[in-house]
Amino acid sequence: MExxxxxxxxxxxxxxxxxxxRRNFTVQVSGLCSVNYQGRAKSKLDRGERLVIKKQxxxxxxxxxxxxxxxxxxPEVDEWEVKAQEDELLLKARRKDPDEIVxxxxxxxxxxxxTQLVDSSDLKIRGHEIDIHExxxxxPKIVEEELKVVERERETPAGFIDVFxxxxxxxxxxIEVKRNPDYNTVLQLQRYVDEIxxxxxxxxxxxxxAPKMTDKVLDYLEERGLEFVGVEMEDVIASYETIDxxxxxxxxxxxxxxxx
Amino acid sequence: MExxxxxxxxxxxxxxxxxxxRRNFTVQVSGLCSVNYQGRAKSKLDRGERLVIKKQxxxxxxxxxxxxxxxxxxPEVDEWEVKAQEDELLLKARRKDPDEIVxxxxxxxxxxxxTQLVDSSDLKIRGHEIDIHExxxxxPKIVEEELKVVERERETPAGFIDVFxxxxxxxxxxIEVKRNPDYNTVLQLQRYVDEIxxxxxxxxxxxxxAPKMTDKVLDYLEERGLEFVGVEMEDVIASYETIDxxxxxxxxxxxxxxxx
DNA sequence: GCCTAGGTCCCGTGC
DNA sequence: GCACGGGGCCTAGGC
Numbered sequence: 001m002e003x004x005x006x007x008x009x010x011x012x013x014x015x016x017x018x019x020x021x022r023r024n025f026t027v028q029v030s031g032l033c034s035v036n037y038q039g040r041a042k043s044k045l046d047r048g049e050r051l052v053i054k055k056q057x058x059x060x061x062x063x064x065x066x067x068x069x070x071x072x073x074x075p076e077v078d079e080w081e082v083k084a085q086e087d088e089l090l091l092k093a094r095r096k097d098p099d100e101i102v103x104x105x106x107x108x109x110x111x112x113x114x115t116q117l118v119d120s121s122d123l124k125i126r127g128h129e130i131d132i133h134e135x136x137x138x139x140p141k142i143v144e145e146e147l148k149v150v151e152r153e154r155e156t157p158a159g160f161i162d163v164f165x166x167x168x169x170x171x172x173x174x175i176e177v178k179r180n181p182d183y184n185t186v187l188q189l190q191r192y193v194d195e196i197x198x199x200x201x202x203x204x205x206x207x208x209x210a211p212k213m214t215d216k217v218l219d220y221l222e223e224r225g226l227e228f229v230g231v232e233m234e235d236v237i238a239s240y241e242t243i244d245x246x247x248x249x250x251x252x253x254x255x256x257x258x259x260x
Numbered sequence: 261m262e263x264x265x266x267x268x269x270x271x272x273x274x275x276x277x278x279x280x281x282r283r284n285f286t287v288q289v290s291g292l293c294s295v296n297y298q299g300r301a302k303s304k305l306d307r308g309e310r311l312v313i314k315k316q317x318x319x320x321x322x323x324x325x326x327x328x329x330x331x332x333x334x335p336e337v338d339e340w341e342v343k344a345q346e347d348e349l350l351l352k353a354r355r356k357d358p359d360e361i362v363x364x365x366x367x368x369x370x371x372x373x374x375t376q377l378v379d380s381s382d383l384k385i386r387g388h389e390i391d392i393h394e395x396x397x398x399x400p401k402i403v404e405e406e407l408k409v410v411e412r413e414r415e416t417p418a419g420f421i422d423v424f425x426x427x428x429x430x431x432x433x434x435i436e437v438k439r440n441p442d443y444n445t446v447l448q449l450q451r452y453v454d455e456i457x458x459x460x461x462x463x464x465x466x467x468x469x470a471p472k473m474t475d476k477v478l479d480y481l482e483e484r485g486l487e488f489v490g491v492e493m494e495d496v497i498a499s500y501e502t503i504d505x506x507x508x509x510x511x512x513x514x515x516x517x518x519x520x
Numbered sequence: 521g522c523c524t525a526g527g528t529c530c531c532g533t534g535c
Numbered sequence: 536g537c538a539c540g541g542g543g544c545c546t547a548g549g550c
Contacts, residue, residue, distance in 0.1 A: 001371055006261060026311065026325055030375065040439075040528040041387025042497050048379030051286065051313075057326040065286055065377035066317040068335040068545060072383075075328040075530065100528070111261055115290065115370070117325035119308030123332075127301025129541065179542080182524080183419050187447045214523060220418065237302045300543040328530060335545065360543070389526060413549090419524070420549095439527080442539065448525095474538070 002114040010084035013109050017082040017091065020114050027054040029091070031109040035062055035072045039100020045071055052091075052104060056117065060093050060102060074102050127237045132177045132209065135236045136163055143175065143209055143229050156199075158191040163209075172196055172204045181210040186221045193226070211236075262374040270344035273369050277342045277351065280374050287314040289351070291369040295322055295332045299360020305331055312351075312364060316377065320353050320362060334362050387497045389422075392437045392469065395496050396423055403435065403469055403489050416459070418451040432456055433465045439493075441470040446481050453486070471496075 002025065005012060013029070020027050029052040035045040045062075050071065053061045062072040074093045081092035089106040133152060140147040146168035154164040163175035174196055176189040185208060193206035206226040211233045221228055262285065265272060273289070280287050289312045295305040305322075310331065313321045322332040334353045341352040349366040393412060400407040406428035414421040423435035434456055436449040445468060453466040466486040471493045481488055 001266060004264070004371075030377075034381075037385075037528070040493075041385055043383055043385035043528080045383050046381035048381040049377040050379060051375075051377065053311075053323070055323070055326055059326065059328045061328070063313070063315070064379045066315050066319065068319045068321070068333060069529095073328060073528080075528095098528085102528095110375070111264075115311075117290075117309040117311065119310060119324045121294075121306035121308040123303055123305050125301055125303035125543080127543070180544085183451060184444050184447050187451055191447075216417075216523075233300065297543070303543075329544095333543085335543095358543085385528080387528075415549095440529090444540085476538080 002116060004111060004113045006111050008109050008112050010089040010106075010109070013089045013106070013112060014082050014084035016112055016114065017080075017089075021054055021080045021082065024056050024116070025054075026056055026115045026117055028052065028111070028113040028115075029106070029109065030111050031106045033104050033106045035105075036103045037072050037100070039095070040098055043072065047107065049110070062102070062104065072102050072104075074100070127179075127233055129177055129179050131236050132179070132211075132231060133162055135231070136175065136177070136209065140165065142231055142235065143207065144173075147173065156192060156195040158195045159188070161192050161196075164196075167205065172200060172202060174204060174206045175209055176206070177209045179211060181208055181213060181217055183217060183220060185210075186217060186224065186226065189221075189226055190224055262376060264371060264373045266371050268369050268372045270349040270366075270369070273349045273366070273372060274342050274344035276372055276374065277340075277349075281314055281340045281342065284316050284376070285314075286316055286375045286377055288312065288371070288373040288375075289366070289369065290371050291366045293322075293364050293366045295365075296363045297332050297360070299355070299358055303332065307367065309370070322362070322364065332362055332364075334360070387439075387493060389437055389439050391496050392439070392471075392491060393422060395491070396435065396437070396469065400425065402491055402495070403467065404433075407433065416452060416455040418455040419448070421452045421456075424456075427465065431465055432460060432462060433467060435467045435469055437469045439471060441468055441473060441477055443477060443480060445470075446477060446484065446486065449481075449486055450484055 003016065032047055032049050034047045037043040051063045058077040060074040060077055061070040064071045074095050076095055077093040078096045079094040083090045089109065091104040093102045136143055137149050137152060140149050144167060147165050149163055149165045151164040154161040161174050162177045165173040165175060167173050174189065174192045176185060178185045189206045189208055193204050196204045208221060208226060208228050209231055211231055213228055213230065218228055292307055292309050294307045297303040308324065311323045318337040320334040320337055321330040324331045334355050336355055337353040338356045339354040343350045349369065351364040353362045396403055397409050397412065400409050404427060407425050409423055409425045411424040414424040421434050422437045425433040425435060427433050434449065434452045436445060438445045449466045449468055453464050456464045467489055468481055468486060469489050469491055471491055473488055473490065478488055
């Protein structure tokens with residue numbers, strides 16, 4: 001930990017923030033504040049105690065005591081302005097594109113902390129839509145017995161077909177994969193099916209493959225003569241071991257701090 | 261600030277976390293850790309220094325040194341498990357629905373902080389899509405002269421129509437409003453128009469109302485016989501004063517701390 | 521409780 | 536650089 005100051009006054013705050021906000025440090029400020037935002041929308045947040053975090057890449061988060069999401073934020077800050085006044089510490093964070101500004105006015109500072117986090121590890125994750133595509137290609141019978149995958153990401157004038165296949169009777173099958181299917185998914189599948197039917201002048205099957213489905217979307221699908229096949233995400237998600245194999249043997253954590 | 265401990269050992273960590281995680285406190289733990297997640301997907305995050313925040317409603321965030329978004333998280337935790345072991349401090353956060361678990365293994369603790377934030381102010385915001393709906397309802401001529409709004413959020417088998425209206429010639433008009441229109445928006449509008457045409461066996465107009473538009477989406481829209489009308493967000497966003505008027509005169513900040 | 525749709529979405533990928 | 540689509544999306548609003 002570089003620095004922690006409890007109950008700093010506004011001039012302490014101005015000094016520390018001016019020094020560290022623009023640099024490669026994680027800075028926290030907590031205290032009673034109000035926040036205005038203007039940009040793609042406009043918001044006001046009245047006085048309350050919050051935790052403000054400036055990350056090492058300049059991302060700014062204003063977190064209240066609850067919820068996953070920050071109350072205000074700035075994914076990337078281009079210009080900082082810090083000013084101690086008689087009755088407040090003003091912190092402005094401006095972003096250029098889109099042009100937006102977050103203004104935080106602290107009436108009272110509870111603490112101020114400067115640290116530096118070293119983390120070069122990437123998140124390895126399985127269970128994305130792309131992993132379902134791969135499972136189908138490896139083992140098409142999770143969709144249907146005797147299905148043969150012809151092509152992935154087949155391009156049509158209506159967009160890319162996730163998986164293009166033929167069934168045991170030789171029919172063309174268009175497969176659309178979605179983790180979270182909705183009405184638009186149905187129309188998208190419909191468009192691909194229409195496109196392939198035009199191309200081959202044949203009847204074409206359309207199958208939506210997803211780990212879950214709602215009754216209404218299923219109705220909408222079946223009204224159009226399209227089909228649904230469920231998949232188990234557990235079958236799709238690789239084991240921890242498999243994820244492990246994609247990593248290097250040793251962690252690339254490196255304790256050398258980069259200052260600035 | 262309730263507590264701050266620098267470089268706590270694992271048994272300190274276990275003690276403090278066991279006491280405070282389940283209660284109405286904001287708890288921060290920072291240090292060298294690795295994180296596993298399993299639930300809707302499965303992920304591994306190798307060792308690195310991170311800031312872990314448990315909010316007062318049990319939301320859990322694992323923030324790396326960069327980016328707006330946490331590397332791992334749990335929007336709501338139902339069960340906590342904390343265990344100091346010889347070489348690590350293990351923190352498990354389980355959620356019941358969906359069933360998922362985040363496991364954080366600390367190899368080294370940099371600091372541990374317990375605070376309590378008091379914030380009962382709501383965020384006042386203007387510029388959401390709903391504000392455009394309201395502008396249209398108040399003054400339909402921003403879309404078209406002599407347009408009459410019939411209904412908002414009209415339900416159809418294909419979903420909800422933002423604004424349902426009739427034009428000067430008595431035609432039905434389906435209006436879809438979007439801040440950020442894209443291809444899917446066109447499909448969505450198409451869905452509604454098709455549904456209303458089926459329902460009334462009439463030709464129905466479809467208008468996409470948005471503050472911006474791209475050439476490709478416009479082409480895609482017009483190919484389908486659908487229309488676009490631009491609106492200015494500035495006309496939609498209320499002034500700060502208007503936002504102010506929606507607030508009570510006095511802040512409802514109350515310095516009484518609720519312990520538990 | 522499920523379902524629908526928006527978000528200052530953010531963010532990666534492909535053109 | 537923009538644009539498109541996914542996300543462990545999250546979250547609010549209806550029913």
